[in-house]
């Protein structure tokens with residue numbers, strides 16, 4: 001298949017159906033100036049954009065478009081695409097875990113009020129497997145590394161022992177004592193979510209005060225809360241460091257628990273500096289504590305990155321004993337690089353030529369969320385700019401495509417679409433409100449960065465779409481893990497370019513199985529959607545049927561996107577920025593994936609089309625892109641920061657996805673942390 005992929009790449013590089021640059025620019029600037037048309041002339045043959053005399057436009061994109069304009073013919077979406085290779089994936093046996101255990105919480109030695117809170121407030125009776133294994137070990141006072149699949153109840157696996165142990169302290173906790181437990185999580189939304197769980201568990205134990213610190217909140221009010229006292233402190237690393245440096249009232253001398261949730265992410269190099277400061281501060285004051293590290297993708301290797309002073313830790317992994325490992329001893333080990341995926345999660349992949357990516361994503365959203373009932377979807381993008389661009393584009397094109405009110409245009413068996421977005425460049429208030437809105441909604445499409453990939457428990461999500469492949473298998477697992485939680489059913493779709501087909505085998509090498517679905521199957525939904533029916537001159541209907549009709553409708557959809565993007569200069573430059581951001585992200589795939597994802601294999605003209613751009617922007621020369629993929633920025637040369645395609649800026653964009661890390665990824669080195677007091681390495 002590799003040879004086939006190489007051939008595909010070569011073909012991909014040379015093929016182009018775009019018109020000569022000069023002419024292309026003339027056309028796009030003309031259409032950009034006269035943006036407010038009412039009908040677009042659509043044609044499906046020929047390879048260049050052509051202008052036609054103005055026609056009355058029946059399809060309105062947004063409300064801004066009132067005037068007539070020369071129509072622009074959309075270049076063929078279905079010609080000169082790279083061949084879609086046959087997927088010859090290796091079928092692997094995935095690691096499995098049993099979610100629930102038969103045991104009830106009553107069987108644990110917990111305070112009766114804690115048990116009744118679990119039963120009545122949280123409405124849970126039996127433990128999950130990870131809870132059954134972790135809670136007794138943690139109640140014994142042991143350090144632990146806990147790994148179990150996404151959505152298997154790891155939050156309660158640490159929260160219950162923390163609450164049980166703190167309420168049982170003989171000298172009753174005072175609020176002013178400050179933190180007894182420190183919980184580190186990578187994102188603000190996860191901090192809020194974990195705080196909510198702790199708060200519920202603490203209902204009967206009102207003297208123990210939980211609190212959350214996270215970026216984006218007012219520092220002053222956080223300082224005031226810290227001054228009054230917080231006993232179970234949940235924080236993102238960056239914000240805690242802020243307070244360690246600037247708030248005198250924060251002391252760690254009573255800390256008994258250090259919990260690091262999503263530990264592989266937090267102990268990763270992105271958080272290097274912050275974690276170092278936190279561990280130094282805690283180690284300097286704290287006499288004896290229990291450390292708990294949790295994640296669905298935890299390996300013992302992560303602890304080597306930080307001197308986290310684990311004392312004889314227990315490794316908890318709930319992998320099925322029946323899982324067919326070549327070496328059965330490995331089943332109990334937490335060093336495996338293959339992680340369990342919920343059994344009720346169906347994973348799919350679709351190979352889509354770049355030109356058709358946007359139409360494919362839109363058709364998939366329509367298929368699931370407009371024509372199927374009760375669907376809730378999360379779509380992952382690789383940067384904040386990409387989320388913003390697609391959010392705005394879909395909001396203006398897929399919701400109110402025709403000038404008539406939505407209810408009149410919707411086919412009878414369809415449901416209204418709702419789009420939300422979440423990324424690190426949003427104001428915290430908005431982030432929190434989106435998080436709550438999506439959590440409580442039964443339907444909707446959330447477009448987001450990896451800010452939503454870890455730990456978030458968003459109920460009833462039915463589909464996860466990855467519009468770009470993640471850079472590590474662990475991230476793939478966390479993203480898809482936002483669905484199929486706690487035994488529920490869910491599905492995921494990974495969208496790859498034909499040149500990226502090999503990624504499926506890379507996933508297989510981590511025991512991840514994906515089944516292929518065909519692009520035609522996704523586009524077929526357009527046959528149902530008369531919003532994208534082709535109209536010819538004089539409002540004649542097209543009589544195409546079957547595949548031809550679907551192609552026509554896909555082209556109409558693409559034209560709707562292109563018309564919107566070219567409706568103003570501002571939109572065009574926004575699309576270009578989004579395209580640039582996509583290329584920057586593409587340039588930062590790790591070394592081991594570079595043979596699959598390399599900027600040189602991108603056909604800029606085709607990729608531009610997936611941003612609704614009729615032409616590849618001139619200032620995004622391939623040579624600049626090539627440089628970006630090879631050169632790391634030299635921090636001493638300020639001028640380099642102006643260069644738009646340096647990977648450092650991509651890392652910034654990942655940072656701004658809301659994950660609070662601020663160091664470059666990729667270097668592997670230990671964190672330099674001052675050891676805890678001699679003889680007290682806990």
Ligand SMILES: Nc1ncnc2c1ncn2[C@@H]1O[C@H](COP(=O)(O)OP(=O)(O)OP(=O)(O)O)[C@@H](O)[C@H]1O
Nearest residue numbers: 124126127128150151152153154155296455457486
């Ligand atoms: N014993 C239980 N019975 C029923 N539901 C439970 C139980 N324990 C946890 N849950 C629910 O399961 C869902 C997932 O739990 P949680 O968020 O803790 O998973 P997780 O393992 O931390 O996932 P991730 O790896 O994605 O962070 C939550 O809605 C939680 O309320």
